[in-house]
Amino acid sequence: GVSHVLTLALQELSLLCKRDVNGVGMLYDLLRSQWLQALLKIYECLQHYLGKRPAPVTLQARALSREVAELLREAPQSGEIKELRRLLRSPHFKAALLSAHDTVAQKDFEPTLPPLPDNLPENEEAMRIVCLVKNNQPLGATIKRHEITGDITVARVIHGGLADRSGLLYAGDKLVEVNGVPVEGLEPEQVINIL
Numbered sequence: 001g002v003s004h005v006l007t008l009a010l011q012e013l014s015l016l017c018k019r020d021v022n023g024v025g026m027l028y029d030l031l032r033s034q035w036l037q038a039l040l041k042i043y044e045c046l047q048h049y050l051g052k053r054p055a056p057v058t059l060q061a062r063a064l065s066r067e068v069a070e071l072l073r074e075a076p077q078s079g080e081i082k083e084l085r086r087l088l089r090s091p092h093f094k095a096a097l098l099s100a101h102d103t104v105a106q107k108d109f110e111p112t113l114p115p116l117p118d119n120l121p122e123n124e125e126a127m128r129i130v131c132l133v134k135n136n137q138p139l140g141a142t143i144k145r146h147e148i149t150g151d152i153t154v155a156r157v158i159h160g161g162l163a164d165r166s167g168l169l170y171a172g173d174k175l176v177e178v179n180g181v182p183v184e185g186l187e188p189e190q191v192i193n194i195l
Contacts, residue, residue: 061098061105127176130168139163139195143175143188151175152183152191 010031069088072081087093132139140161146153154163154173163169175183178194 061102065093065098128168130166132162132166132168134162137162140165141169143191145188146174152186152188 065088069085072085072088075081138161140158141163142155142158143152144155145151152175154169154171154175156171157163157169175191177183178191181194183191183194
């Protein structure tokens, strides 16, 4: 795996370190670092997990829950059956847990993007639809009005911010719509409020 390759690389680098080749010592120290070793172990675990391709037993846990509750209603009533029926009928169990299970099981957790408008100009070079989910954090980009065209554009992407980490927004990108609201004719301050 990756750990084995790293071990071999470290052995080779240790030989080069003894010959004092430029930059090899720094690379050797980097590859020996605890945090990189931990990241590689996590990577190998994730690859192993993905290789197994785990799959849920059912895609419709909520429907199965209703079916079990119906069967339990017809069964002889004991304390355990009554408790199980009460749990299966509880709103927290049905709405939160089973709904979350079904969503993940169906791999339906990606954001859905609106369809492209029909009236796109033919001469447009390219258009990207970008979906960034903010959790009370700043976007990490500034916007401005282009001096010549009057378009709202990304002026700067701040290093380490959400936009930078996503790799989806670049300085100079033209904003056409934000959260489904067309930005043509709006002032940059108004667009910031939509963001």
